[in-house]
Amino acid sequence: ETGVTQTPRHLVMGMTNKKSLKCEQHLGHNAMYWYKQSAKKPLELMFVYNFKEQTENNSVPSRFSPECPNSSHLFLHLHTLQPEDSALYLCASSQARTGEGGYTFGSGTRLTVV
């Protein structure tokens, strides 16, 4: 495996379900991110982890709960979501939090809340 891997690729969940998104990076990077991409909107930063410590929480509702057990793995735990949470969720990693050299994105998880 190379780069940034996200699973699952597609997820349909009911509003009362609990699910988790997984991200793994094989690049030796120190920072990992969750972004949300909705139609007609720019990429929205959700969470930032630097050396597995959360450094930013961009006013994200508590129904989204991140977890970073080590610098290579990042999870996004989902519960009691709303239909407006349907979007593409992208994980990214970078060598440093400031993004020198840019971010590498995973393929994303297409989430549909029904």
Add this chain to the structure above:
Amino acid sequence: QKEVEQNSGPLSVPEGAIASLNCTYSDRGSQSFFWYRQYSGKSPELIMFIYSNGDKEDGRFTAQLNKASQYVSLLIRDSQPSDSATYLCAVTYSGYALNFGKGTSLLVTP
């Protein structure tokens, strides 16, 4: 709120022409600037980054940065139909994560 503005397009150019994509940003303290390409249904892919005023060339791509005017642009020479995608401008400033624009849709017609 630190803004990154892009014309959503679509920008349509004929094959072989130069495509010019523009981006403006609101924070004068911004330090690093990136261009990503995103094909429909795919994740963003980094194509260029620039840190200093002036031009930076990589193959058919040239990034241009003017910090005084707070804009960054991307030129694509000899545009190909395979360049048809959404181009995202991203900006960062010291210690913070990338802030993205909405993207410009580019269509290269044969």
